[in-house]
Amino acid sequence: MxxxxxxxxxxxxxxxxxxxxxxxxxxxxxxxxxxxxxxxxxxxxxxxxxxxxxxxxxxxxxxxxxxxxxxxxxxxxxxxxxxxxxxxxxxxxxxxxxxxxxxxxxxxxxxxxxxxxxxxxxxxxxxxxxxxxxxxxxxxxxxxxxxxxxxxxxxxxxxxxxxxxxxxxxxxxxxxxxxxxxxxxxxxxxxxxxxxxxxxxxxxxxxxxxxxxxxxxxxxxxxxxxxxxxxxxxxxxxxxxxxxxxxxxxxxxxxxxxxxxxxxxxxxxxxxxxxxxEGAAARIDGLALISGRQLADTHTLLDHAKPNGKSVQLHKCIVGGAAHAVFNGKVLVREGAQLTDSAQESRNLLLSSRAHVDTKPQLEIFADDVKCSHGATVGQLDTEQVFYLKSRGLSEARARSLLTYAFGAEIIDRIPIPSLVARLERIVLDQTQSAS
Amino acid sequence: MIKADAKVLLEVRNLSATVAGVEILKGIDLTVRAGEVHAIMGPNGSGKSTLAKALVGHPAYTVSGGEVLFEGKDLFAIAPEERSRAGLFLGFQYPVEIAGVSNSAFLRLIYNTVQGARGKDELDPLEFDDFVREKMKLLDMDPNFLDRSVNDGFSGGEKKRNEILQMALLEPKLAILDETDSGLDIDALRTVAGSVNRLMTPDNAVVLVTHYQRLLNYIVPDYVHVMEGGKIIKTGGKALAEELETRGYDWVVEEYRRQESRPGSPAYAEMHL
Incomplete structure (x- = not known):
């Protein structure tokens, strides 16, 4: 660029x-x-x-x-x-x-x-x-x-x-x-x-x-x-x-x-x-919930420049309609940043056949004594879970929206402000009901 | 309790079903009346769980023949959620875990959904909390299970108790309990069986799908059916379960084969066309 x-x-x-x-x-x-x-x-x-x-x-x-x-x-x-x-x-x-x-x-x-x-x-x-x-x-x-x-x-x-x-x-x-x-x-x-x-x-x-x-x-x-x-x-x-x-x-x-x-x-x-x-710690949570023709692109860089650093990252995307989510997450461990402890995860849920996600977790390590992990998953709602909820009387739409919400709740529930969690829960439940 | 004039809840007529194109159920006939306890036993792979899942409408199971009436109405004409609201319940052999949905919210949601569909009163969170805690006491369940995600990280026995808790909340007319005894130690088995017995009324019925006779010491069946090769090959009373416990299944299968190979039986006719 x-x-x-x-x-x-x-x-x-x-x-x-x-x-x-x-x-x-x-x-x-x-x-x-x-x-x-x-x-x-x-x-x-x-x-x-x-x-x-x-x-x-x-x-x-x-x-x-x-x-x-x-x-x-x-x-x-x-x-x-x-x-x-x-x-x-x-x-x-x-x-x-x-x-x-x-x-x-x-x-x-x-x-x-x-x-x-x-x-x-x-x-x-x-x-x-x-x-x-x-x-x-x-x-x-x-x-x-x-x-x-x-x-x-x-x-x-x-x-x-x-x-x-x-x-x-x-x-x-x-x-x-x-x-x-x-x-x-x-x-x-x-x-x-x-x-x-x-x-x-x-x-x-x-x-x-x-x-x-x-x-x-x-x-x-x-x-x-x-x-x-x-x-x-x-x-x-x-x-x-x-x-x-x-x-x-x-x-x-x-x-x-x-x-x-x-x-x-x-x-x-x-x-x-x-x-x-030295010894700095970062937790990075992300949730993108998009539908229609929306595009949401998230690029993150965790730069471990000094030893004993910690980072934990969980990024989730819930993509409905013909929306497109992008995640590019780079973890950089510089030379000398020994004993860095880093875990990164990108998890993505596609709600429709036209929904699209590009996810690219990246690890670049220039130190030799570190613990780093990363991973990415892209999936759809679990049909066994949907069926379990339906077998208890919930409609297909309600079952799907509840499971979609649950996927995002992991991120929302960690926000340290109760009224904001409640506000987001309402917004996300509304959106998942219309997205699925 | 057998009463000849009791209402027929479930009528299964010549039901066959396939999984991934393979026929697993090959003509099941079964009548369950109000007030009855049925046990369906049989070796692994005989089709017991398939029968249970086909009845509640699991998408992996395709009904390929026959019909099922639930309180006189075509069961397969309605969606799985409507079957639940109508009073059919399956206690799963392997209940799924749903991380991110709290058990209390889930239990209240299913309770209120089914209550609403039945035209009955729904409960607000506080009322429901009192109500569900009472039910949990009877199952000897720790109230902490309300705060955890649905079945998430539950032991096998905890999952089974959670299934029976759902049964207690939804008050089904017909409960099918698939291998509810597996994963339970003897104390848990007694507690769970006690809860099921307490839920029994003259108006509802239970079908126990089980591999072992152990559960039937606590929930006494009126009928014991033996399944093999996708069919019910023998029906008897409680004594049959005890006999199966001591002698195994082989003799029932042998007896059935001898019977089927007699001139005049459908199998004989098939073989000698």
């Missing part, structure tokens, strides 16, 4: 035609935006000839020339209240990419827990942000990250001070309300040494129209810190969702990711976790 374009693709041309550098006084940030703009100008639009995009043809997206929203839609708290998470302490809401302070709730947070929009955070804590922003998700080789970074105006900032554990989840809600908008959501999570937090990154679509979200999330987990990251993508049916998430783990840091992909016509999620310190 590092190919350099000879002439600008009309897509990039259109996206950047009205681009103006913000008149921000922060020089380091402007320097990063300029560098990103330069990369956005020179990187080619990926095609299925690029190995990383083999199964995902983004040409439907590149025909659309949407612009960022100039002003926010007016939404009331009542419009969104059913998306709010009861257990949460700290909520930031962005509407069509723009921060909505009236819908956010950041009062009454303990000292040392900072939940604010990025623009506000930069005013007071620039020195804390500078080492992290645009540092955990590199834009050099990735067009979408470059575009997001040059359009970086605002975003969500979560910072937990040293040795502080913020047990209640922080909710970052990104709502899309209008068609023909390209939004560039941005999140930065900084968990300082010995701290802990749970962050929910939540994307919902409230319009039937076509829009694009191109999101970048950076998570820095310092030594001995723990971050739980829940990511829900429930965009509108016609939308496009591109997301890049980079996680850096310092010594003995722990990171758990729970990603649930339900929406969008086409979605692509790249998650790169780098174990930069």
């Amino acid at each position: 590092t190919t350099v374009a000879t002439a600008r693709h009309p897509y990039i041309e259109a996206l950047l035609q009205s681009y103006e550098m913000p008149r921000s006084g922060i020089s380091w940030l402007n320097a990063r935006r300029s560098a990103a703009l330069e990369r956005a100008n020179s990187l080619a639009v990926p095609t299925t000839r690029d190995e990383d995009w083999r199964f995902t043809d983004i040409s439907p997206l590149t025909k659309l020339h949407f612009q960022p929203a100039a002003e926010a839609s007016r939404l009331s708290l009542a419009d969104l209240s059913h998306y709010f998470i009861g257990e949460a302490a700290g909520r930031l809401v962005f509407v069509d990419g723009l921060f909505a302070p009236d819908l956010s709730a950041t009062d009454d947070l303990p000292a040392g827990v900072q939940v604010s929009n990025l623009a506000e955070g930069l005013k007071h804590h620039g020195a804390l942000i500078e080492p992290h922003l645009a540092r955990h998700v590199p834009f050099n080789d990735n067009l979408f990250v470059a575009l997001n970074t040059c359009y970086l105006r605002d975003g969500a900032l979560v910072r937990i001070a040293k040795d502080l554990v913020h047990a209640a989840p922080v909710h970052l809600l990104f709502v899309s309300t209008r068609p023909e908008i390209a939004a560039y959501p941005r999140c930065l999570v900084i968990a300082e040494t010995g701290s802990g937090c749970t962050v929910v990154e939540d994307y919902v679509g409230l319009t039937d129209g076509v829009y694009v979200n191109n999101a970048v999330t950076e998570i820095a987990v310092a030594a001995n810190a723990r971050v739980k990251h829940v990511r829900l993508q429930h965009e509108s049916e016609g939308s496009f969702h591109i997301a890049n998430c980079g996680v850096s783990l310092a010594r003995d840091a722990a990171y758990a990711s729970h990603t649930v992909t339900l929406g969008a016509r086409m979605s692509r999620h790249d998650l790169n976790v780098v174990q930069q310190g």
